[in-house]
Amino acid sequence: MTLVVGGNPIEDVGTRHLANLLRNLRHEAVIALHSALNLITSNKFKKARKVFEHALNLDPSNSEILVEYGQFLEYHHNDLINAEHYYTRALVKQPTNLRALELKKRTLPLVEEIDQKYFYFIDNILKEFYRIPDTNPYLRRAKRNAYYLHIYHSNGIEGNTLNLRETQYIIETHLAIGGKSLIEQQEVLGLDLALQYVNCTLVNRLGLITLEDILEIHRRVLGFVNPIEAGQLRKQQVYVGSFIPPIYNDLPEYLDDFLKWLNSLDDTRDLHAIELATIAHYKFVYIHPFIDGNGRTGRLLMNLILMKFGYPPVIIKKSERFIYYSHLKQANDGDIRPLIRFIAKCTERTLTELIQQSQTTKITRQDLRLNDDYDNGRNFIEERVIIIE
């Protein structure tokens, strides 16, 4: 079945129907764009925004809409970062779009300045974090909690239904929770073992990050669930929603390029640690080297890099998984900076929480709720005040 739109032969009724549908959607998107522009001239900005978003839903690849929406965000919402993101997306779709080129040329340096200032802001929080002595018992407790939270959230993002309390129970007792699937409980043991490996073996080791390191992380992540595939590159094609990762024959070459980039000072010298860690994470899940466990391994790799640069491991919350996915998709569509900013925000939050928890002598429910993950608030709160080393 060949789908060619615009006068070329269309092979069957189903295809013709689909082509008509697409044409209609695109046409409707253009009408919506004009409607949005009219709303702006009538100063109806709130409604205009909704109509813009409707237009982009109808046709996400129309560079005209992307540019107009970017300008709208820049001038009427003062949102330079998102404006520049839409100019970039317009250029990905139509690299010769002169208006988009000009707009991007003007906004890019400003956005870069904002991003760098944010990194500088985070680095100051990091300095504050390092002023807390290692012997602070609240800091130790907070770090321990963060350990369980990483496992809970990283598994939760992949669909594991165990809550934080259950996750911690399994790690501490190695006893089973009746009626729950064994696989979910083995996933907890896997991340526990992999995190220990990252924390105790890899972080403090000098030298480059190797393929062997990545395979060893994965062997632990997936080993308890799938002893056959754990620590092995996949030997078949996988599909991640609409995204199709590289074919398995090419994996060694992709990974070789990836590790050369990751370990090369020339390529990565100018990147902030958060940028490097995020890009590495993205490149890794793009390659998707394994049959399963790529997300968890990729998040561990990201944290390994952050920790090697002196940052605490960051937690992406289960409740944020759809935002996280959408940023991964935006990276696929040509702009990785939304993902970098998202990880930066996670880093800021992780640092702030660790500092707050180290200063608190008595943690009240009210305080805790501020940092809560509403996906599973009850357990989060209770666990955090229960554990004292």
Next chain:
Amino acid sequence: MTLVVGGNPIEDVGTRHLANLLRNLRHEAVIALHSALNLITSNKFKKARKVFEHALNLDPSNSEILVEYGQFLEYHHNDLINAEHYYTRALVKQPTNLRALELKKRTLPLVEEIDQKYFYFIDNILKEFYRIPDTNPYLRRAKRNAYYLHIYHSNGIEGNTLNLRETQYIIETHLAIGGKSLIEQQEVLGLDLALQYVNCTLVNRLGLITLEDILEIHRRVLGFVNPIEAGQLRKQQVYVGSFIPPIYNDLPEYLDDFLKWLNSLDDTRDLHAIELATIAHYKFVYIHPFIDGNGRTGRLLMNLILMKFGYPPVIIKKSERFIYYSHLKQANDGDIRPLIRFIAKCTERTLTELIQQSQTTKITRQDLRLNDDYDNGRNFIEERVIIIE
């Protein structure tokens, strides 16, 4: 600390004390031997047997006692097989013992004839077994039960406390049993995966048994419990009670020799399948190639060989584990035939049970109890009548 008995320097008080203790034990053993011989002349055979066994407990390496006990068993209990076993043990301890040499020379051919007759007897049961059509639903049910039983007993021998019902529940549902250790439940998943691999991949494959096959079996047996060591030769010394397996540096050479022997028609042509399978099992657990899971892998290897020769996989029951261990120890002490006879008995029992269960239209509790493993009778009985494919 050097321990040298018999006039040579003894280094400290503790050592001297130990040497005295050993000397006293040996002396007491000789007194017990004379006492046993006196009891025989007084026709007190039952008491004589007890005193012989006491003497052997005091000094298991006294070839005089071994020879006398062997003769006692031969003449007063008509037990040629065990008599010859004790002559053999005497020769292992003292290869130049002329009486033992003469006694063994006379009894060995007779014992070999008995053993061969037993194999012939089992092979006739095997023929009877093959007359049952594959379509017999009771046979299929019995085979399925045997599958769960293998996993239950093979794990149970290694100390797993899950009962047959729990074992089957885990295999069928992959749900966890609350409050029980996760590791024990993962051991069930491991043997399940390994058995499937043996049944579906290895049994019907032509060609030699390779090191890769053994590693792949082990990867499945231990993978769910220890993803790091699964499928890997051990990298450290292990100790099995008082037995010290080969040092890990020598494992590749030992395994190479083992596989050459196993796959060589010249060396194994004259062995009965049960002999070959048992010797392979013994050689394998002697080498002890893995940090853990050697027993389970060794039993799977034994069953793989039996199945390649058309035998059903045999089950060594959890309740028989101490007999099984003692036969393994006897093999270490130089006589593997008690272990071979034990496996032959397990084969006979497995065949007889499969035949009985295939003929039974209605299985009563009374019938079932005959085949029961009293270690866990209740579950055994109930499970066997529950499952129908």
